Amino acid sequence: MKKKITLKQIARELEVSISTVSKALKDSGEISKDTKDKIRAFAKMSNYRPNSIALSLKNRQTKNIGVIIPEIVHHFFSTVIKGIQTYANTKGYNLIICVTNESYEKEVINIELLANGSIDGFILAISEETEMKNNFDHLKEITEQGIPLVLFDRVTNEVACDKVIIDDKVGAYKAVKKLIDNGNKKIALLTTASYFSVSKERDRGYRQALLDNNFEINENLILELDHFDMDDTPIEEFFDKQEIDAVLSVNETFGIRAMRVVQRKGLKVPEDISFIGFTDGLLSRYANPRLTTVDQHGGRMGEAAAEMLIEKIESEEENEIYRTEVIKSTLIEGDSTIN
Amino acid sequence: MKKKITLKQIARELEVSISTVSKALKDSGEISKDTKDKIRAFAKMSNYRPNSIALSLKNRQTKNIGVIIPEIVHHFFSTVIKGIQTYANTKGYNLIICVTNESYEKEVINIELLANGSIDGFILAISEETEMKNNFDHLKEITEQGIPLVLFDRVTNEVACDKVIIDDKVGAYKAVKKLIDNGNKKIALLTTASYFSVSKERDRGYRQALLDNNFEINENLILELDHFDMDDTPIEEFFDKQEIDAVLSVNETFGIRAMRVVQRKGLKVPEDISFIGFTDGLLSRYANPRLTTVDQHGGRMGEAAAEMLIEKIESEEENEIYRTEVIKSTLIEGDSTIN
DNA sequence: TATCAACACTCAAACGGTTTCGTAGCATTT
DNA sequence: AAATGCTACGAAACCGTTTGAGTGTTGATA
Numbered sequence: 001m002k003k004k005i006t007l008k009q010i011a012r013e014l015e016v017s018i019s020t021v022s023k024a025l026k027d028s029g030e031i032s033k034d035t036k037d038k039i040r041a042f043a044k045m046s047n048y049r050p051n052s053i054a055l056s057l058k059n060r061q062t063k064n065i066g067v068i069i070p071e072i073v074h075h076f077f078s079t080v081i082k083g084i085q086t087y088a089n090t091k092g093y094n095l096i097i098c099v100t101n102e103s104y105e106k107e108v109i110n111i112e113l114l115a116n117g118s119i120d121g122f123i124l125a126i127s128e129e130t131e132m133k134n135n136f137d138h139l140k141e142i143t144e145q146g147i148p149l150v151l152f153d154r155v156t157n158e159v160a161c162d163k164v165i166i167d168d169k170v171g172a173y174k175a176v177k178k179l180i181d182n183g184n185k186k187i188a189l190l191t192t193a194s195y196f197s198v199s200k201e202r203d204r205g206y207r208q209a210l211l212d213n214n215f216e217i218n219e220n221l222i223l224e225l226d227h228f229d230m231d232d233t234p235i236e237e238f239f240d241k242q243e244i245d246a247v248l249s250v251n252e253t254f255g256i257r258a259m260r261v262v263q264r265k266g267l268k269v270p271e272d273i274s275f276i277g278f279t280d281g282l283l284s285r286y287a288n289p290r291l292t293t294v295d296q297h298g299g300r301m302g303e304a305a306a307e308m309l310i311e312k313i314e315s316e317e318e319n320e321i322y323r324t325e326v327i328k329s330t331l332i333e334g335d336s337t338i339n
Numbered sequence: 340m341k342k343k344i345t346l347k348q349i350a351r352e353l354e355v356s357i358s359t360v361s362k363a364l365k366d367s368g369e370i371s372k373d374t375k376d377k378i379r380a381f382a383k384m385s386n387y388r389p390n391s392i393a394l395s396l397k398n399r400q401t402k403n404i405g406v407i408i409p410e411i412v413h414h415f416f417s418t419v420i421k422g423i424q425t426y427a428n429t430k431g432y433n434l435i436i437c438v439t440n441e442s443y444e445k446e447v448i449n450i451e452l453l454a455n456g457s458i459d460g461f462i463l464a465i466s467e468e469t470e471m472k473n474n475f476d477h478l479k480e481i482t483e484q485g486i487p488l489v490l491f492d493r494v495t496n497e498v499a500c501d502k503v504i505i506d507d508k509v510g511a512y513k514a515v516k517k518l519i520d521n522g523n524k525k526i527a528l529l530t531t532a533s534y535f536s537v538s539k540e541r542d543r544g545y546r547q548a549l550l551d552n553n554f555e556i557n558e559n560l561i562l563e564l565d566h567f568d569m570d571d572t573p574i575e576e577f578f579d580k581q582e583i584d585a586v587l588s589v590n591e592t593f594g595i596r597a598m599r600v601v602q603r604k605g606l607k608v609p610e611d612i613s614f615i616g617f618t619d620g621l622l623s624r625y626a627n628p629r630l631t632t633v634d635q636h637g638g639r640m641g642e643a644a645a646e647m648l649i650e651k652i653e654s655e656e657e658n659e660i661y662r663t664e665v666i667k668s669t670l671i672e673g674d675s676t677i678n
Numbered sequence: 679t680a681t682c683a684a685c686a687c688t689c690a691a692a693c694g695g696t697t698t699c700g701t702a703g704c705a706t707t708t
Numbered sequence: 709a710a711a712t713g714c715t716a717c718g719a720a721a722c723c724g725t726t727t728g729a730g731t732g733t734t735g736a737t738a
Contacts, residue, residue, distance in 0.1 A: 002483060004456070006694060017718045022696060032716060051456040053401065054694035056392045057723045064435070072424070073417045075621075082411050085438050094452065096403070097436045099424050113433065117343070117390040117724090144341060256625050263627070282414075283625050286595050288602070345724060356688050361726060371686055393724035396693050456694090 075281030083302020121148035171329035172205025184246035289335035414620030422641020460487035510668035511544025523585035628674035
């Protein structure tokens, strides 16, 4: 087993000083060609690579980005990570990824763990529990410490930092508009509990589109579901108690599940009832029929977030100007709506 | 903005030496109670946390694990990551995740980038291109440098290290056995190009099961597909040219796509034709009918890999004894087979 | 009254690099 | 011959922490 070689060892071996070795490898003009060649040959032979920890300590930068997300087995979030990776890699940054499992405590712990010099900045989507508690002190603290932070998707106004979101409201609006234009009258909304920032925006878009088109808002047409409850009974009851001709779902799974429920009831999609979901993931793509969706462009969000963060990290001045970038959502026409 | 505070600053502020501060915070017996109390109070007040980079340099351990995977927007791999996280977190390790996009070059680069002291060990699934090239020098190199390495899922015998795999062959065998027991006669296999280690094993299990039950192996019943080709024509032709009453697919997507093709042809699943896929992901769960699958237990694989790696990292002796842990796959009965 | 241990600290080296400054040795200028 | 300028290298500080060795003061012991 050949251990990692250091400058010191090279220096001793070649009987020069450590600084000479360092300078030679950096192609400094201070070192003669002969010495340089000798040192470089030896370094190459012994496969020398500078220790990145030592560099981090010296330069006070780690070239690591802390990415904190609520869930990883999740199409949208993994897409965002991919986007972050793509951009970060071109800039020489690595990703330290922590999953909070939607827990407030884990979010706090992970942030504290990384804020001690392990990373140059954070990219984070707020966990459900944190949104519920509405407590963002841990985030304020890192910004106060001067650690750059970019929030994406699940954001809050409480914290002054860069943000990347999609136009959830507009996305929902466009979806409902399409359903209305197709002649649908009873348009339902499948959503999650109302304290989630994204659901809230989508809910707003839904209502706005209805109002703008002279529809009345019927609260009976709005069904709140729980992520973790896999029981379809509430969905069945919802569709049993009233006639519905179109559905907007704030995510993929509710949409797919509802589609199955109505299909089992013998309805045809999209002839009898139309569906539009959020998130253009695998589920939507492989659904039968292919679900029409509002694409959130997770990849682009990730890239945007990474770009904003790295810009902040590498800029000298401490400007306190924060931007919020809005990624445009797109309606992807599948076969669950009439096109 | 309050910058991170260091031992040196505390020392200056309290007019003691750096070592006194350090020792006081570590509750050393060398320091008097009075001084200790004073220092600890100040440290707490100023929210002191030791710089983890400095500690890494000193202790020559980073408490970071490098995880290198071919793809992240992928149910199986993200499940594995989750498993790794779960175990690693309990041991105080963080994850640095790199995605190779199935590229050999990216695999090499990412390994080199992290092998310079950034991580204490690697968990890795070999990229497709690397499997194709059959070149594992970069992996051999890190083991030679004494950096612990655990390979999972996509492994090779060329590299001496710990491994975690599932019993792909047995999984496929059990699946085919079930199809045979259900009375099916024409059992097809949907697979990928043959140089992928996992496909190879699943192929073997398929053949073995057939042979053991006195079936002839008919190469016409085996269809090789490309991941990235979304065109269903080859699948359609495959099912057009012959009668098939059961299908084993080496992944989810081929299975779901084939199921849709035959459903469009008017066949009923599972009455007319049965399907079993590998990977129990969202797609299978939300498919219509719910796909019967061979569950690979990605989470357990991840946990096992993390456990093996951390054990190696934290063990003093350099034993050259390597284990291969085999995770048992389970047949999850959905509605795409007769149960 | 020396001697010695205990106490409560400080010093300095080390981890592996980078970088500023200093200087020995030589050649060139005046 | 003295002053100057280059070249090519070394010494040392620094990043933030740990830790073994060293030190000055006190009180007890022989």
